[in-house]
Amino acid sequence: MQTKTMPQLNELYREIILEHYRKPCGREPLDKVDYHAEGTNPLCGDEVKIGLQIKNNKIEKVYTEGHGCSISIASGSILADILRGKTLEEAKKISEYLKCTMQWKNNNFCDDVGDLRALEGVKKFPVRIKCALLPWTTFEEALMGHDRIEIS
Amino acid sequence: MFDVEKIRKDFPILERKIWDDKPLVYLDNAATTQKPKAVIESLVNYYENYNANIHRGVHKLAEEATSVYELVRDKVKNLVSCKDNSEVIFTRNTTESINLLAHSLGESLNEGDEILLTEMEHHSNIIPWYLLRNRKKINIRFVPITDQYELDYEKLEKLVTKKTKIISVTHKSNVLGVINDIGRISTGTSGCRPLLIVDAAQSVPHMKINFADLGCDFLVFSSHKMCGPTGVGVLVGKKESLEKIPPFLGGGEMVRKVTFDNFTSNDVPWKFEAGTPNIADVIAFGTAIEYLEKIGLENIHKYEIELTKYALEKLSGFNFLKIYNSRGVGIITFSNPVVHPHDIATIVDQEGVAVRAGHHCAQPLMSRLGVLATTRASFYFYNTKKEIDIFIDALQKAFDYFEVGACKELKQERVDLVSVQKKDK
Numbered sequence: 001m002q003t004k005t006m007p008q009l010n011e012l013y014r015e016i017i018l019e020h021y022r023k024p025c026g027r028e029p030l031d032k033v034d035y036h037a038e039g040t041n042p043l044c045g046d047e048v049k050i051g052l053q054i055k056n057n058k059i060e061k062v063y064t065e066g067h068g069c070s071i072s073i074a075s076g077s078i079l080a081d082i083l084r085g086k087t088l089e090e091a092k093k094i095s096e097y098l099k100c101t102m103q104w105k106n107n108n109f110c111d112d113v114g115d116l117r118a119l120e121g122v123k124k125f126p127v128r129i130k131c132a133l134l135p136w137t138t139f140e141e142a143l144m145g146h147d148r149i150e151i152s
Numbered sequence: 153m154f155d156v157e158k159i160r161k162d163f164p165i166l167e168r169k170i171w172d173d174k175p176l177v178y179l180d181n182a183a184t185t186q187k188p189k190a191v192i193e194s195l196v197n198y199y200e201n202y203n204a205n206i207h208r209g210v211h212k213l214a215e216e217a218t219s220v221y222e223l224v225r226d227k228v229k230n231l232v233s234c235k236d237n238s239e240v241i242f243t244r245n246t247t248e249s250i251n252l253l254a255h256s257l258g259e260s261l262n263e264g265d266e267i268l269l270t271e272m273e274h275h276s277n278i279i280p281w282y283l284l285r286n287r288k289k290i291n292i293r294f295v296p297i298t299d300q301y302e303l304d305y306e307k308l309e310k311l312v313t314k315k316t317k318i319i320s321v322t323h324k325s326n327v328l329g330v331i332n333d334i335g336r337i338s339t340g341t342s343g344c345r346p347l348l349i350v351d352a353a354q355s356v357p358h359m360k361i362n363f364a365d366l367g368c369d370f371l372v373f374s375s376h377k378m379c380g381p382t383g384v385g386v387l388v389g390k391k392e393s394l395e396k397i398p399p400f401l402g403g404g405e406m407v408r409k410v411t412f413d414n415f416t417s418n419d420v421p422w423k424f425e426a427g428t429p430n431i432a433d434v435i436a437f438g439t440a441i442e443y444l445e446k447i448g449l450e451n452i453h454k455y456e457i458e459l460t461k462y463a464l465e466k467l468s469g470f471n472f473l474k475i476y477n478s479r480g481v482g483i484i485t486f487s488n489p490v491v492h493p494h495d496i497a498t499i500v501d502q503e504g505v506a507v508r509a510g511h512h513c514a515q516p517l518m519s520r521l522g523v524l525a526t527t528r529a530s531f532y533f534y535n536t537k538k539e540i541d542i543f544i545d546a547l548q549k550a551f552d553y554f555e556v557g558a559c560k561e562l563k564q565e566r567v568d569l570v571s572v573q574k575k576d577k
């Protein structure tokens with residue numbers, strides 16, 4: 001296993017990814033936060049904060065903020081973009097979709113994943129998978145760490 | 153000077169290709185270095201011809217293994233010019249050597265005593281002291297660095313008081329590349345007589361070190377950063393200091409006599425080498441030392457100054473980079489707010505160039521520099537100017553990808569290396 005075919009850089013850095021990196025969504029602070037978590041990747045020092053506001057069982061607003069590479073920032077930005085208007089169940093499915101994709105597993109259980117498809121190429125760069133997943137694992141942490149009771 | 157092209161032939165890995173056809177440009181030498189064939193063969197030779205446990209057997213193999221193992225102590229003694237081979241202790245790595253010291257020196261510390269570290273320490277010279285602080289009510293202070301990325305010696309001297317029992321400082325920063333003036337620290341603080349520990353993980357592999365001249369009490373470093381195998385570290389200490397402190401780990405080898413209620417420790421150095429040591433790797437480490445001495449550590453140091461100067465000149469073409477190097481040798485760390493170190497590392501990896509991205513196990517230093525992560529290129533004597541050119545071209549590609557050239561220019565904070573070189577002479 002000395003050499004592997006070189007994955008192409010433009011599979012990693014799709015134009016959509018670079019756009020999200022340059023102008024990330026979800027940077028506006030929320031007036032009320034129902035779920036919140038901070039995630040860090042201790043190996044590289046990447047940081048991300050996720051905040052969710054829920055209304056009528058749906059995610060009304062998403063806040064993300066972070067310091068990190070283009071992949072983790074873009075992934076957080078896409079998260080903010082596509083989770084708006086979703087139920088928590090739908091949102092968890094999307095998160096599951098990304099995890100499966102990174103493990104080269106089939107997943108046909110959700111099709112409304114928007115720009116998230118652009119992250120598919122990351123799976124060919126194993127050391128960068130963590131970057132793509134950081135905002136999503138942080139999102140899952142947020143859901144686990146907070147009780148529904150906190151919602152006013 | 154030496155013939156780099158000839159030297160490169162000693163390292164089998166330098167012949168391999170990355171991806172399909174890219175020659176390996178290995179610029180992550182501060183993390184670990186590559187191994188010459190002689191070192192690899194020395195490992196095989198031990199396992200094929202005289203593998204045995206040392207010190208205990210009376211048979212021929214045990215005698216051979218023991219004598220070769222013990223001979224490596226002499227090689228280390230000559231390498232760092234300490235007084236006696238009993239002052240050389242083998243551990244697993246620099247990290248374990250520092251943990252040993254924190255544990256064994258820590259025994260005699262009292263509430264309110266102070267330990268002085270610096271802002272440029274590797275985590276392995278911070279955490280062992282934090283662990284000690286959890287056991288003993290001691291205080292830890294950090295000597296600041298200046299805006300020129302050097303140790304602030306004046307502040308250091310002010311921070312040393314009668315309470316300061318230990319100063320533990322890196323000889324050469326694994327991020328800034330700066331070589332600290334240990335002699336200045338030892339003479340400047342001699343009034344208070346704190347023990348001085350020098351983390352030489354980045355210096356012993358790259359320059360000639362003289363333990364006595366440094367004026368420190370303990371010196372620690374790792375085999376794997378100097379062409380040797382992983383799994384071997386060194387602790388060099390003055391014999392009288394080593395004799396005074398209690399052992400670290402307990403077990404076989406480190407005892408002289410054991411009864412149903414107690415034990416007496418073995419003499420130094422064995423007192424600190426509990427259990428079967430890493431015999432094969434220590435032996436191959438001996439081969440690595442021989443190899444380095446054949447090339448000459450002064451030559452290595454000079455050549456690395458030249459490579460560093462060349463690389464800094466080339467990098468200065470990217471005027472949007474912040475370069476954290478003013479007098480550093482062999483290590484160049486930089487950052488830019490537009491393109492993240494991970495992205496740089498991924499893109500240059502496509503060109504076969506191995507650099508480090510991240511905090512380099514120096515998170516406190518990163519926070520002092522005001523960044524979460526940086527990119528680091530670190531050289532060794534087998535690197536060439538041609539490889540630096542490949543690295544620069546690969547960087548250009550990364551900056552193009554992220555359109556970095558278009559961003560606001562950053563003031564580059566470094567003094568001209570030409571003047572540094574003059575000072576070095």
Ligand SMILES: Cc1ncc(COP(=O)(O)O)c(C=O)c1O
Pocket residue numbers: 182183245246247248274276277322324325326351353354374513
């Ligand atoms: C300055 C410095 N100290 C300590 C260490 C730790 O060395 P090791 O991992 O071999 O214990 C390193 C290596 O990363 C280093 O660069």
